[in-house]
Amino acid sequence: MNAGGDGPVNLVLLGHRGLRTGKLWNFAKSLHTPADVPSLFYVRTRSRENGYTLEELAGLGITEKTVIEKLSSSFKGWLCQFDDLVVGFCIADRGTGELWVIAVLPDFERKGIGNRLMALAEEWLWASGCNRAWLTTDVDTMLRAYGFYRNRGWVDWKVENGLRWMQLFPPRTTSP
Numbered sequence: 001m002n003a004g005g006d007g008p009v010n011l012v013l014l015g016h017r018g019l020r021t022g023k024l025w026n027f028a029k030s031l032h033t034p035a036d037v038p039s040l041f042y043v044r045t046r047s048r049e050n051g052y053t054l055e056e057l058a059g060l061g062i063t064e065k066t067v068i069e070k071l072s073s074s075f076k077g078w079l080c081q082f083d084d085l086v087v088g089f090c091i092a093d094r095g096t097g098e099l100w101v102i103a104v105l106p107d108f109e110r111k112g113i114g115n116r117l118m119a120l121a122e123e124w125l126w127a128s129g130c131n132r133a134w135l136t137t138d139v140d141t142m143l144r145a146y147g148f149y150r151n152r153g154w155v156d157w158k159v160e161n162g163l164r165w166m167q168l169f170p171p172r173t174t175s176p
């Protein structure tokens with residue numbers, strides 16, 4: 001555990017060239033440091049939908065410190081950067097199979113960034129031995145996130161505790 005330290009965390013920086021044309025290419029991968037974590041909060045607190053304030057996140061136990069701890073354990077994240085600005089990110093947990101969070105800045109939605117981030121997270125979960133991925137989201141099916149997940153093959157699992165739970169199985173396997 002290196003919470004608050006300078007060591008690397010499980011964050012992968014994706015290349016940013018080509019965003020102006022709506023295409024992502026030349027994805028360079030490297031391990032990043034806790035210094036990148038504040039940018040995740042910058043993006044998450046500016047979401048067009050499903051937004052959270054810093055205070056709300058803190059109330060859920062989600063702070064820079066706890067995210068760094070997670071990224072030093074079974075969690076891994078991918079972030080997309082355009083020039084010096086992080087414009088989207090995604091974090092998953094191979095320990096439980098949870099797709100923990102995904103968010104893209106409003107001005108950068110609909111450019112394929114969310115799809116690319118989710119694909120990387122899903123592929124990593126399967127490669128890590130997970131045989132099922134799951135997530136929770138708002139119950140409102142009119143929100144973009146719901147159609148986005150369905151478009152990627154995620155299916156409804158249950159509605160519980162005021163949240164919609166969805167799941168995804170690896171390619172070429174079927175649900176139990």
Ligand SMILES: CC(C)(COP(=O)(O)OP(=O)(O)OC[C@H]1O[C@@H](n2cnc3c(N)ncnc32)[C@H](O)[C@@H]1OP(=O)(O)O)[C@@H](O)C(=O)NCCC(=O)NCCS
Pocket residue numbers: 047048049050102103104105108109110111112113114115116136137138143144145146147148151
């Ligand atoms: C949900 C979110 C991550 C999607 O990111 P994005 O970068 O805009 O997504 P993309 O541009 O990669 O689009 C992905 C695909 O989903 C499809 N899609 C998106 N919304 C859809 C909908 N409501 N119905 C059907 N398809 C939909 C797009 O058409 C696209 O498909 P295509 O590649 O086949 O054309 C983004 O809108 C976001 O950050 N929302 C706010 C935060 C949030 O809600 N996070 C999830 C919390 S649970």
